[in-house]
Amino acid sequence: MTSLLEVEDLSVGFRTRRGVVEALSHASVTIRPGELLLVVGESGSGKTVLAHMLLALLPRNVDVSGSVRLGGQELLALPPAELRRVRGRRMALIPQSPASSLNPVRKLGGQLLEAARARGLSEKQARTRLRELLAELGLDLEFIGGRYVHQLSGGMQQRVVNAMALVGEPDIVIADEPTSGLDADLVDATAAQLREISARGESLLVITHDLRLAERLAGRLALLYASRIVEVGPTMSFFAGPAHPYGRELLRALPEREGKSIPGLAPELTALPGHCAFADRCPDRFDRCGESIPDLYPAPDGVLARCFVHAER
Amino acid sequence: MLSAEAITKSFRAATGRLVAIDRVSLELECGARLGLVGPSGSGKSTLAQIMAMLLAPDGGAVRIDGDRVDVWGVRCTRELRHRVQLVFQAPRVAVDPRLRLGEAILEPLAASAIMPAGADERAELLQTWAARVGLTRDLLERFPHEVSEGQLQRACLARALVVRPRYLICDELSSMLDVSTQAALLETVAAIQAERELGVLLITHDRVLADAWCGAVADIRELSTRDEAEAVAVATQSRSGALNVLLRGGLRRATRP
Numbered sequence: 001m002t003s004l005l006e007v008e009d010l011s012v013g014f015r016t017r018r019g020v021v022e023a024l025s026h027a028s029v030t031i032r033p034g035e036l037l038l039v040v041g042e043s044g045s046g047k048t049v050l051a052h053m054l055l056a057l058l059p060r061n062v063d064v065s066g067s068v069r070l071g072g073q074e075l076l077a078l079p080p081a082e083l084r085r086v087r088g089r090r091m092a093l094i095p096q097s098p099a100s101s102l103n104p105v106r107k108l109g110g111q112l113l114e115a116a117r118a119r120g121l122s123e124k125q126a127r128t129r130l131r132e133l134l135a136e137l138g139l140d141l142e143f144i145g146g147r148y149v150h151q152l153s154g155g156m157q158q159r160v161v162n163a164m165a166l167v168g169e170p171d172i173v174i175a176d177e178p179t180s181g182l183d184a185d186l187v188d189a190t191a192a193q194l195r196e197i198s199a200r201g202e203s204l205l206v207i208t209h210d211l212r213l214a215e216r217l218a219g220r221l222a223l224l225y226a227s228r229i230v231e232v233g234p235t236m237s238f239f240a241g242p243a244h245p246y247g248r249e250l251l252r253a254l255p256e257r258e259g260k261s262i263p264g265l266a267p268e269l270t271a272l273p274g275h276c277a278f279a280d281r282c283p284d285r286f287d288r289c290g291e292s293i294p295d296l297y298p299a300p301d302g303v304l305a306r307c308f309v310h311a312e313r
Numbered sequence: 314m315l316s317a318e319a320i321t322k323s324f325r326a327a328t329g330r331l332v333a334i335d336r337v338s339l340e341l342e343c344g345a346r347l348g349l350v351g352p353s354g355s356g357k358s359t360l361a362q363i364m365a366m367l368l369a370p371d372g373g374a375v376r377i378d379g380d381r382v383d384v385w386g387v388r389c390t391r392e393l394r395h396r397v398q399l400v401f402q403a404p405r406v407a408v409d410p411r412l413r414l415g416e417a418i419l420e421p422l423a424a425s426a427i428m429p430a431g432a433d434e435r436a437e438l439l440q441t442w443a444a445r446v447g448l449t450r451d452l453l454e455r456f457p458h459e460v461s462e463g464q465l466q467r468a469c470l471a472r473a474l475v476v477r478p479r480y481l482i483c484d485e486l487s488s489m490l491d492v493s494t495q496a497a498l499l500e501t502v503a504a505i506q507a508e509r510e511l512g513v514l515l516i517t518h519d520r521v522l523a524d525a526w527c528g529a530v531a532d533i534r535e536l537s538t539r540d541e542a543e544a545v546a547v548a549t550q551s552r553s554g555a556l557n558v559l560l561r562g563g564l565r566r567a568t569r570p
Binding site: 042253256259265 | 327353447459461463489494495496519525526
């Protein structure tokens with residue numbers, strides 16, 4: 001099957017006062033229609049940059065190379081007007097922080113309608129569609145519409161932005177940390193919503209550091225560490241036993257597993273080493289790890305892992 | 314012991330008065346790790362702020378080692394304030410963006426006029442705490458926007474500990490952090506807690522985390538003494554063995570006519 005979204009050899013660097021921050025190095029991922037891809041990594045690993053890159057939401061102090069194609073169309077070279085058409089209608093973002101993504105001084109009804117109208121719906125269609133969508137999410141348009149963002153709980157705010165993303169029936173939905181700051185009940189609800197969106201046949205890219213959410217959403221998973229993809233494969237293989245030592249150590253840090261931290265800190269993105277970025281913290285380290293950056297090597301179960309352990313086999 | 318006794322707090326809301334917590338009682342022993350869980354909006358943070366003397370309750374009492382707190386917020390005495398410290402949920406908004414991390418960590422000492430006079434002493438104190446919470450010297454020179462959330466939360470932890478509290482309240486200390494950072498931060502808190510017999514109240518919406526880390530876990534919804542039912546007694550043996558009965562029933566009788 002052809003790919004819906006193809007990211008090829010994408011590198012993103014930010015020029016800052018402290019030098020170039022290599023936020024993403026040579027990332028390649030694809031999403032086929034109807035597929036759910038999880039991009040998992042710790043803060044600073046580059047996962048949000050990837051999402052923002054796809055939507056061309058990055059600031060000016062940025063150097064980009066590589067390619068991002070949606071349905072064969074290159075997005076990185078698109079003029080702003082074209083891009084606006086792609087965004088929202090073909091691609092929608094569920095933003096990381098609903099509270100700060102919504103306008104604090106406008107009532108939500110107007111904002112929801114505006115989002116729907118921008119996707120080309122008529123006033124009437126927009127109202128009907130929003131009412132349905134919000135009802136599915138357990139909210140009432142009239143109740144929500146007359147309120148300001150600060151008057152809603154975190155969970156309600158999340159559902160409002162979910163509705164905004166879905167209203168234009170996009171080809172692909174990008175969810176950036178959809179569960180951050182939600183309590184267990186709302187995480188359940190959000191996971192269920194995302195699974196439902198996925199089950200409707202929508203393509204979904206979910207960016208998260210929440211491993212529990214990742215496990216429940218299944219699909220495929222790409223693990224990022226220090227701006228590189230270090231492992232990519234079926235989510236279930238990852239949770240059954242990660243192919244990369246970083247993945248393994250990360251799972252051990254979960255309180256329900258061992259709650260054991262990984263010694264040391266991730267390298268600064270301004271000073272990434274010329275060898276495996278995890279080598280200094282890796283319990284399995286051997287000589288080669290300190291010499292060069294490993295490629296993504298095939299590991300069992302259709303997994304690719306950026307670790308020399310798999311090159312040797 | 315740090316105790317909250319039948320605390321009630323309500324806020325003005327568009328729809329009338331919103332009762333955040335209603336006659337909630339909780340006791341935290343020195344050297345104990347107590348978890349407080351509950352869904353968002355159940356009043357966990359309100360209780361934390363009251364127990365840290367930042368917010369005055371409408372009713373009920375807070376006692377710190379037997380001393381009843383009767384002034385709140387900025388009027389609270391430094392001595393009392395230093396006995397209970399709070400680490401806030403969102404480090405980005407809990408730190409002055411214009412202070413370097415090192416300055417932020419020592420800010421409580423400056424504010425209480427107990428900052429060591431000598432520059433060497435200050436540097437040494439800072440270095441000790443930075444090492445304890447896992448911050449490098451280089452990071453101490455940075456501004457909050459130049460570090461990660463996890464690094465900033467480590468600085469907030471050091472800032473809370475620098476006044477040598479007897480009780481530490483962590484309000485969603487790690488909910489915004491990655492699992493490995495969370496594990497590292499909790500390992501740090503655990504080490505200091507054991508070493509100083511610190512009483513730690515870990516407020517979290519992550520029940521799994523609370524069960525794994527705390528000696529005992531209380532659900533705020535079960536701590537209210539408003540019903541005729543006994544106040545909850547969620548008492549288990551702590552890992553350190555220092556903790557026995559954390560939450561006792563019967564407070565209701567003492568505080569209600």
